[in-house]
Amino acid sequence: MCGIAGLYYPGTPKPVDPARVRAMADAMAHRGPDGSGVWTAPGVGLGHRRLSIIDVAGSPQPMASADGALTIVFNGEIYNFQALRRELVARGWAFRTEGDTEVLLAGWSTWGPAMLDRLVGMFAFAIHDARANTLFLARDRLGVKPLYYVSLADGAFAFASELKGLLAHPLLRRMPDVTAVEDYLAYGYVPDDACIVAGVKKLPAGHFLLIERGRPIPAPRSWWDISFADRAPGSTAVLEEELLAHMREGVRSRMVADVPLGAFLSGGVDSSAVVALMAEQSPRAVKTCTIGFTVADYDERRHAAVVAERFATEHRERVVDAEDFALIDTLVHAFDEPFADASALATWQVCALAREQVTVALTGDGADEALAGYRRYRFHAAEERARGLLPAGLRTRVFGTLGRVYPKADWAPRPLRAKTTLLALAADGAEAYAGAVGVTTPALRQSLYTDAARRALGGHRAEDRYIAAMRDAPARDSLDRAQYADLKIWLPGDILTKTDRTSMAVSLEAREPLLDHRLVEFGARLPAAMRLRRGEGKWLMKHAMERYLPRETLYRPKMGFVTPVSTWFRGALAAQGAALARSRTLAGTGWFDLDRLARLAEAHRTGREEHGRTLWQFVMLEKSLARLFG
Known part of the structure; x- marks a missing residue:
């Protein structure tokens, strides 16, 4: 794993200062502590x-x-590089190295952009072609590896693996983008089609950018997309074996490394499945690690230990305090853009634990999106069935009226908190699902904005991104559409960003075998009932893994890394929540009604209302804005 950076003048080929490029790369030294290099022409x-x-x-x-015609900088791993190498050798190529980077050079020379379709891996790379006077940038299908870019005032096109690489360039104009703040408050992260720094863009997952000297910089072009439009034929037994074959290959291909390798093991379905398949294919004990918490409700060590014992792994665990928020500033530096998925605290901790013994760790990321594992898919399916019982107009009047008059009882037991469900049933499926994946509701965001912020937003609403993705999805049913939107928006924006930044912060390479694109494509073709059956998500995967894992592991309620932010803002962070209303950074934007924010923090502290996640968003936003813009 690496960090890449570069400058390219698409107009006049001005000289490039090597020191400037080096500063951009060195700003990401944590991504690559083993070596560095700069090349200019x-x-x-x-x-x-x-x-x-x-x-x-x-x-x-x-x-x-x-x-000497081609020069590359590459971040990632090409898991099938040896097969591609053999094919290229048969075509007459002679290789000087044993790695995957030179294979990309030969592949580009042989196939051009069509090379991308042949690659199995996670990657972001840039290739300069001196003969064609072009710069080619590409990002992997699902967005495992990041790539930022911007056009600078002197005509240069700049790119880097992380925003901090671009921030190292003195000509980058640092101005915050209020539309990205709207997106962040809605989702808890800045999606891949936005950036907190105005003018900066991210190359979308599954896209490439080909810049030709003397021509305007074009829009990125899509080279891959996921389709839910078709269904795989076959019995349950046949599809189960095919799914297992894809899972085994995803794990096998990601176990190739010339450095120590291990796995995260939470004791949940996904990480346990990865460890089981690693143990099946490894001649040595698999190195596993897990994080435990001092609060029993958040501690999965017992479940992880069952799997570790079953497969005789070399297991390590560490107990951390669930009340430990001392890593906030570390995370703000690692993510650059504001990021409010509080599970990043625990993810950083498990990455740090793994890095003590290994350089590569396999994760269970991606199975929930690819195979319908989130509880919200179950709720969405139930709501869609309820919507089908009434005509749209009548449904909107009935559920909308009930939802508006029903009290917002954050203090009440969950079954009595019906307001959100009633309002969701009144909306169409895409609108409701867009709200379900969010953090701070549109109504609450609007109440926190000033008139100046509303004018600056110009009608931009974060949820419209999800609604458009679901509307345009190549899909057959509502489950397809929800998964498609999550794979395009939630997965790269939240899950993969979290794993990349926390692992790279400690110089650890994280690999996601359950996001092998062939497995994801197969999952998208599974009949809906093979993904979600009788309220059980990832049904076929769990059924297939019954031969490996105990039923308690497969069918116990999902936990994940839970961080008690709501408790924090009623205790140790209560003063920090109240101090948000006095923040000079937030006041300086002119975007927020700080008196309203003060009332929000107080209502949460006293337990009258639930706003823990929103307060966490504002804490992380304030710190990110201060770091980025002063």
Whole structure:
């Protein structure tokens, strides 16, 4: 795993200062502590920070082709590089190194952009072609690896693996984008089609950008998309074996490394499945690690220990305080943009624990999105059935009226908190699902904005992104549409960003075998009942894993990394929640009604209302804005 950065002048090929490129790359030294390199030529400069995983002693970057025409900087891993290498050797290529980077150079020379369809892996890379006078940038299908870019005042096109790489360039104009703040408050993260720094963009997952000197910078082009439009034929037994084959291959291909390798083990279905399949294919004991919490309701160590014992793993665990929020500033630095998924605290801790013994760790990320594991899919399916019982107009009048008059009883037992459900039933499915994946509701956001913020937003509403994705999804039913939107928005924006930044912060490479694109494509073709059956998500996967894992592991309620932010803002962080209303950083934006924010914090502290996640969002936003913009 690595960090990449570069400058390219698409107009006049101005000279590039190597020190400037080096500063951009060195700002991401945590992504690559094992080596660095800079290469410049008229109108272009490429920088690299290396975390050595494959061909540890070779494959330095930036890497040039034998004839010097092509130069690449590459972040990621190509898991099928050996097969591609054999194919290219058969075509006459002679390789000087043993890694995957040189395979990309030969692949680009042979196939051009069509090379991307042949790649199995996670990646973001840039290739400069001196003969064609082009710069080619590409990002993997699902967005495992990040890539930011911006056009600068001197005509340069700049790119980097993380925003901090661009921030190291003195010509980057730092202005916050209020539409990204709207997106962040809605979701808890800044989605991939937005950035907190105005003018900065992220190359979307499954897209490439080909810049030709002398021509305007074009829009990115999609080279891959997921489709739920078709259904796989076959019996349950046949589809189960096919799913297992994809899972095994995803794990096998991601166990190739020239450095110590292990796995995260929470004791949940996904990480346990990965460990089971690793143990099946490894001649040595798999190294596993888990984080436990001092609060029993959040502690999964017992479940992880059952799996570790079953597969005789070399298991390590560490207990951390569920009340430990001392990592806030560490996370703000790691993420650059505001990020309010509080499970990032625990994810950072398990990454740090793993890094003590391994350089590569396999995770269980992606199965919930690919195979319908989230509880919200079950709720969405139930709501869709209820919507089908009444005509849209009548449904809107009945449930809408009930939802408006029903009290918002945050203090009440969950079965009595019906207001949200009633309002969701009054809306159409996409609108309701967009609200279900959110953190701070549109109504609450509007109440916190000033008139100036509302004018600056110009009608931009974060939920419309989800609604459009679900409306345009290549899909057959509502479950398809919800999964499609999550794979395009939630997965790269939240889950993969969280794993990339926390793992890279401690120089650990995290790999996601359950996000092998062939497995994801297969999952999208499964009949809906094979994904969600009788309220059980990931049904076929769990059924298939019954031969490996105990039923308690497979069918116990999902926990995940839970962080008690609501409790914090009624206790140790209560003063910090109240202090938000006096924040000079937030006041300086002119975007927020700080008196309203003060009342919100007080209502939460006293237990009258539930706003813990919103307060956490504002704490992280304030710290990010202060760090980025002063």
